[in-house]
Amino acid sequence: MSVSIDFGTAFSRVAYCSSHVAGGIVEQIPTCLLYDDAGRVLARGLEAKHAIPMPATVICERFKLFLEPSALRDDIVDPRLPKLPSGKKAVDLIIDFLTCLWDYARERITQEIDVVADLNSADVWLTVPATWDTKGCRTMRDAAIQAGLVGAASADDRDWRDRLHIITESEAAAVHCTRLTNFRQLRSSQNFMICDAGDTVDLTVYKIIGSLQNFEIAEMCACSRSNCGSLLDLKFKELVRTLLADHPVHLEPDSLEYFTYAFNETGKLEYLGESNDGDMFYFTCFNVEDPDDPSVGLVNGDLALPGNLLRREVFDPVIEQVLNLIESQTRRVDQRIDALLLVGGFSGSEYLFRRMNETFGSRIKVIARPSDADTATCRGAAQLGLPGHPLVSSIIVPRSYIMGVSLPVEPEDWQRPQAYITENDAGDHICENRLQYFVSKGAILRRGQRVRAKCRKFSSTPRDFLFVAMFYATDSDKIMRYTDELAGEMYTLARWTVDLTNLPNFQQHANNPQPGGFYTDFEIGLELDSAEIRGVILYHGYDYGQVTLDLLV
Incomplete structure (x- = not known):
C-alpha cells in the first residue's frame, strides 16, 4: 500500500492506493490543534478549529510556517504563526499533528477497505513545498518518523525508515496531471508549468524528457511562491472591516471568522467575474444584534455585497498578482511554455481559470485543470508508490557553477601573462587563475547526483590547514x-574556507611532516535540489563538511 500525506498550512489530506485495493481519499481536516495549559492535545482538526475559546487553552494553526526558509534561515517571524503552548517547541506541534493525522488515517483506511490496514509495511509519501530547503525537509522527515508514520514491519526490518519519502507538492501535482487527456498531447522536450493555487500560489516548470512511452519529468526552474491565495481572505476581511466600521458587534473575532468561512464555502469559487457585477452575494451575520443598516449592506441579519465591489476590492487585486507571478516565472525560464496546469483549492475558481485563458491562451497551447484539482497533490503523491508513474528524477541546471582553482601549470598556461603562474615552496609551478566547471547551464542532473572535482592543497607546514574555495555562477553558456575571461558575466556565490585537519590524509602528513611541505588530495562535490546548491568536501566517498552555496528561491 502507498499512503500520501499532504500536510497543508490550513488543511491536510491523506490519500492511499494499492495494486490490489481501490484507492480513496480521506477527507481533508483543518491543520489545527487545541492544547491545554500543560501542553496536552485536547482536540485536533475540525473539533479544534471550531472549539470555543476557553481559559487555559490555546488553539494552534498555520504551524507549518515554522519550517519556511525565511523562518529557519533568517529568523523572520511570520505574524500568522501561533503562540506556542507551554513546554512546546515549533517542531513539537508538527509531531503532535502528524501523530493525530496518522491515527485518523489508520481508522479511516481500515473502514474503507474493510480489513485491518497493515500500514507498518506501507510506503508513505509526505509532501513539502518546493521552496523548502534541506533544513526544513530534514526537520519534517524527523518529525514524521517521531510521529510514527513509518515503523518496523517485522523484527528484522532494518530499512523501515526508507519507506518514508519526502517529495515536493508541485512534483506530486505534476504526476497526477500526467493523466489529463490534454497533457497527453505534449511531446518529449516540451515544457509545462504547474500552478498550485491554494493558501499560497506555487509555480514550477518541468520539461518532458525521454520517450512518450517511458517519459520522465525534469524540473527546469526553481519554484516561485507567493501568498496570493490567503490574500483573498485578507482582502475580504479588510472589505468587511471597512464597511462595518460603525457596527463593532460584527467585527468581533468570531463574527469575522464566520463571514470568512462563508466566503470560502460559497463566494470564493462561485464568483464568475464581470458577469456577476450586478448580483448580490449574501453572508449571514454571526451576531443577531444590529441586523439592519442598508447603507453598508446589513439587511435582515445578512451582509449583502455587490458583485462589482467584490471583484474590485477582493478578487481582481489577487488574481492580477497570480497572473503577474505566472508572467514573471515564464520570463525566468526563457523558454516556451506548452501547457499551464492549474491545481489546488483555489483552482476551482471559474474567474481565475477564465482570466488565465484570456491572458495566456494565445501563447500557451494547453491550459487545463483536473476535475479533482483540489486533491491533485495528495492523489499524485500516493500514485508515486505504484509502478508506471513518472517521477521527477532529474533537474535541469539553471546556470553554470564554477570553482576558482590553483592547478599545476599546463603548456597552454604558459601562453598566458606570467602573473597567472606562481611557484610554491616545493618548487612546483601553479596556475592561480584557472576555472573548474562543476556543471554547465542546461545540463540535466539526476536527483541526488553529486558532481565532483578533484582538489589538491599544498601545505608548507602542518599549521597550513585551511583551503579557500571560491565558487562562482554565470548565466552564460x-x-x-x-577567471578574467568571464569578467562581468560571472558573480561570486561563496568563499568557503575549509578546515582540512579532519581529513585522514592530512592528519597522516601532519603527524609525519616532511621537509618542503606536503600535498593533501580530496574532492569537492556539488549537490543541487529544488531550493538550493550545496558544496560538500569528500575524502574516499565520505563527507567532511558542507556549505550552502546558492539559494534558488
Whole structure:
C-alpha cells in the first residue's frame, strides 16, 4: 500500500492506493490543534478549529510556517504563526499533528477497505513545498518518523525508515496531471508549468524528457511562491472591516471568522467575474444584534455585497498578482511554455481559470485543470508508490557553477601573462587563475547526483590547514578557462574556507611532516535540489563538511 500525506498550512489530506485495493481519499481536516495549559492535545482538526475559546487553552494553526526558509534561515517571524503552548517547541506541534493525522488515517483506511490496514509495511509519501530547503525537509522527515508514520514491519526490518519519502507538492501535482487527456498531447522536450493555487500560489516548470512511452519529468526552474491565495481572505476581511466600521458587534473575532468561512464555502469559487457585477452575494451575520443598516449592506441579519465591489476590492487585486507571478516565472525560464496546469483549492475558481485563458491562451497551447484539482497533490503523491508513474528524477541546471582553482601549470598556461603562474615552496609551478566547471547551464542532473572535482592543497607546514574555495555562477553558456575571461558575466556565490585537519590524509602528513611541505588530495562535490546548491568536501566517498552555496528561491 502507498499512503500520501499532504500536510497543508490550513488543511491536510491523506490519500492511499494499492495494486490490489481501490484507492480513496480521506477527507481533508483543518491543520489545527487545541492544547491545554500543560501542553496536552485536547482536540485536533475540525473539533479544534471550531472549539470555543476557553481559559487555559490555546488553539494552534498555520504551524507549518515554522519550517519556511525565511523562518529557519533568517529568523523572520511570520505574524500568522501561533503562540506556542507551554513546554512546546515549533517542531513539537508538527509531531503532535502528524501523530493525530496518522491515527485518523489508520481508522479511516481500515473502514474503507474493510480489513485491518497493515500500514507498518506501507510506503508513505509526505509532501513539502518546493521552496523548502534541506533544513526544513530534514526537520519534517524527523518529525514524521517521531510521529510514527513509518515503523518496523517485522523484527528484522532494518530499512523501515526508507519507506518514508519526502517529495515536493508541485512534483506530486505534476504526476497526477500526467493523466489529463490534454497533457497527453505534449511531446518529449516540451515544457509545462504547474500552478498550485491554494493558501499560497506555487509555480514550477518541468520539461518532458525521454520517450512518450517511458517519459520522465525534469524540473527546469526553481519554484516561485507567493501568498496570493490567503490574500483573498485578507482582502475580504479588510472589505468587511471597512464597511462595518460603525457596527463593532460584527467585527468581533468570531463574527469575522464566520463571514470568512462563508466566503470560502460559497463566494470564493462561485464568483464568475464581470458577469456577476450586478448580483448580490449574501453572508449571514454571526451576531443577531444590529441586523439592519442598508447603507453598508446589513439587511435582515445578512451582509449583502455587490458583485462589482467584490471583484474590485477582493478578487481582481489577487488574481492580477497570480497572473503577474505566472508572467514573471515564464520570463525566468526563457523558454516556451506548452501547457499551464492549474491545481489546488483555489483552482476551482471559474474567474481565475477564465482570466488565465484570456491572458495566456494565445501563447500557451494547453491550459487545463483536473476535475479533482483540489486533491491533485495528495492523489499524485500516493500514485508515486505504484509502478508506471513518472517521477521527477532529474533537474535541469539553471546556470553554470564554477570553482576558482590553483592547478599545476599546463603548456597552454604558459601562453598566458606570467602573473597567472606562481611557484610554491616545493618548487612546483601553479596556475592561480584557472576555472573548474562543476556543471554547465542546461545540463540535466539526476536527483541526488553529486558532481565532483578533484582538489589538491599544498601545505608548507602542518599549521597550513585551511583551503579557500571560491565558487562562482554565470548565466552564460560559454566555457572559459580563466577567471578574467568571464569578467562581468560571472558573480561570486561563496568563499568557503575549509578546515582540512579532519581529513585522514592530512592528519597522516601532519603527524609525519616532511621537509618542503606536503600535498593533501580530496574532492569537492556539488549537490543541487529544488531550493538550493550545496558544496560538500569528500575524502574516499565520505563527507567532511558542507556549505550552502546558492539559494534558488
